[in-house]
Amino acid sequence: MAWFNADDKMHSHPKSRIAGLEAMGLWLLAGTYCTDYLTDGEVPEWFVESWPRGKQLAGKLVKSGLWEVTEDGWKFLSWAEYQRTKKQVLAAKEKAAERKAKFVSDKKKPDTERM
DSSP: OOOOOOOTGGOOOOOHHHHHHHHHHHHHHHHHHHHHHTOTTTHHHHHTSTTTTTHHHHHHHHHHTSSETTTEEEOOOOOOOOOOHHHHHHHHHHHHHHHHHHHHHHHHHHHHHHH
């Protein structure tokens, strides 16, 4: 499972203050969407438009320096600096699956073989 990270100083950061509370709500929900679907910070236009005043709020995020406009919607600036990328999440999932498989395999061995 991937997590969306938010800085504990964001409450007083100038970019958050410029964007405003409502736009920061979109920022948070878009961040969890991007993390869930491993988009590497790409926010599709349909997602933004699905929220009341979404395009207006996205504009505030761009103006504040948190997002940039792309051909297909918007993108978080500095995503890979603060969030795990799709490649990193998939690699971590693969390692976790390998650990689990080894654990299950070891559990099936007789006690004498585990030592």
